[in-house]
Structure formats: C-alpha cells, structure tokens
Amino acid sequence: MNSATVRNLLVRGMLAGLGAGLLALVVAYLLGEPYVDKAIGFEAAHSHEHEMAVVSRSLQSTAGLATGVLVYGVAFGGIAALAYCFALGRVGRFGPRATALLLSGCALLAVYVVPFLKYPANPPAVGNPDTIGRRTTLYFLMMLLSVLLAIAATLLGKRLAPRLGNWWATVAAITAFAVVIGLAFAFLPVVDEVPADFPASVLWRFRIAALAIQISLWTGFGLLFGELAERVLHPKPATVAAGTAVPAAH
Known part of the structure; x- marks a missing residue:
C-alpha cells in the first residue's frame, strides 16, 4: 500500500x-x-463540602x-x-x-x-479520590494486556491455520485469549469502592x-x-x- x-x-x-x-x-x-x-x-x-464549580x-x-x-x-x-x-x-x-x-x-x-x-x-x-491514580493505572494495564493478547491470539490463529484449518485455529486462538484474560481477571486487584x-x-x-x-x-x-x-x-x-x-x- x-x-x-x-x-x-x-x-x-x-x-x-x-x-x-x-x-x-x-x-x-x-x-x-x-x-x-x-x-x-x-x-x-x-457531602458536607460545597465547592463552587469552575465549569457549570x-x-x-x-x-x-x-x-x-x-x-x-x-x-x-x-x-x-x-x-x-x-x-x-x-x-x-x-x-x-x-x-x-x-x-x-x-x-x-x-x-x-x-x-x-x-x-x-x-x-x-x-470511587475514593485518593485511589484515582491506582484505579487509572489498573484500568490501562488491563487495556494494554487485552490489546496485546488480542494481537497474540490473531498471530496464533494464523500460525495454526495451516495445520488445523481456519475454523479450529480460530477456536484455539479465542480459547487461549479467554484463558489468559481469565487469569488476569483472577490475579489483578479487585476495585470495589461503591x-x-x-x-x-x-x-x-x-x-x-x-x-x-x-x-x-x-x-x-x-x-x-x-x-x-x-x-x-x-x-x-x-x-x-x-x-x-x-x-x-x-
């Protein structure tokens, strides 16, 4: 191109x-x-604090x-x-x-x-204002991990396609993505500040x-x-x- x-x-x-x-x-x-x-x-x-909003x-x-x-x-x-x-x-x-x-x-x-x-x-x-930095970092870490794993799953599917065929290569790639994402969900910290x-x-x-x-x-x-x-x-x-x-x- x-x-x-x-x-x-x-x-x-x-x-x-x-x-x-x-x-x-x-x-x-x-x-x-x-x-x-x-x-x-x-x-x-x-809230007991009443601040004047800078922007209406x-x-x-x-x-x-x-x-x-x-x-x-x-x-x-x-x-x-x-x-x-x-x-x-x-x-x-x-x-x-x-x-x-x-x-x-x-x-x-x-x-x-x-x-x-x-x-x-x-x-x-x-959400606690004191933890906004930590929460933002965790969110972008999860996003970066998800994007990288999606790219890796695509490459895995293309590599497996000649041996397994397109259908089973796609199933294998999606399964691998889901398993690793599930592990990330399990090990990354939980945020519950509602x-x-x-x-x-x-x-x-x-x-x-x-x-x-x-x-x-x-x-x-x-x-x-x-x-x-x-x-x-x-x-x-x-x-x-x-x-x-x-x-x-x-």
Missing part, C-alpha cells in the same frame, strides 16, 4: 471517527447524562461533552485507520468493508469490553449507557470507514457523461 493511499485512508478514518463521534455524542447525551446528574445529586446530598454543569453536559467525545472520535479514528492499513489483507480474504467491521469489532472487544468487565465505568460519587447506599439502579444504568456509547462509536466507525475505504481502494469506473459521443471502434 503506497503512502498516498495510506494518507487518504488516514484522512477518511478521522472523518469517520468524527461521524461516529456525533452518533456517540447523541447516545451519551440521551442515555448517559441523566444518570450523571443523578449521581451528582447523590454526591451533593451526602450545563456547560459540562453540552459543550464539554461534545468537545471530549468528538476529539476522542477523531483521534481514535486516525489510529484505527493506521491499524486498518496494516491489517488489510493480513487477517483473511476480506474486502474493505468487512475488514473495517472486523477491526472495529475486535477493537471494541479488546480496547473497551474486556477492561470494562474487570474495571467497569463508574459515575460521579463512586458506597453502600448508592442507588444500584443508577450505577447499573450508567454502566449500560457507557457500554452503549462505546458500541455506537465503534459500530458507527466500522460502517462509515468501511464505506469510505471501499471508495478509496475500489473506486467505481468513471461513467460516460450523457450526450458525449463515444468513439466508434475500428
């Missing part, structure tokens, strides 16, 4: 990330923000949310596009659209779902909303980028304009 094609895919990946970010923004605003407000209300009702809640839930989600969408879209350039043709005989969806699905699983199952997202009022009186329904629905945001982001990116990549890699032949004379064959 030449540098011009890579550059075109990178630009389109960032555009697809922006489009997917808009979709995720709608989901975040409609599903996530109501439970953030409830969690903040719980925190305010149980209305600004946080609109412009602040939009800026964060859209910048994240553009950034991850560019990174995903570069990963796509590397993966295209190396993960099987898939076309541009199918490769984009496969990459998005695997990235969703490795980058978000697996770490989420070990260290799920929490709303405000959940206040005893925090509403369970708010916590549950906030986490479902957080998962829905990521699913909409990665799915939207896979569909949008797949279509854009298809047009770059398999452009349609130019049609003859109506009324233009076609030279007769001799």
